[in-house]
Amino acid sequence: MTVLLLLIPLALAFGGLSLAAFLWALRNGQYDDMEGAEHRVLDDD
Secondary structure, three states: OHHHHHHHHHHHHHHHHHHHHHHHHHHOOOOOOOOHHHHHHHOOO
């Protein structure tokens, strides 16, 4: 039962860090051009 006192805050902290990383990626434009990369691979300049 004492393990839960460690695991629950650890899981909440990990979830918070994951959310922060996702929001950082969203603000920095990581998801702006989802189809551009696949077209650039096929483009033969």
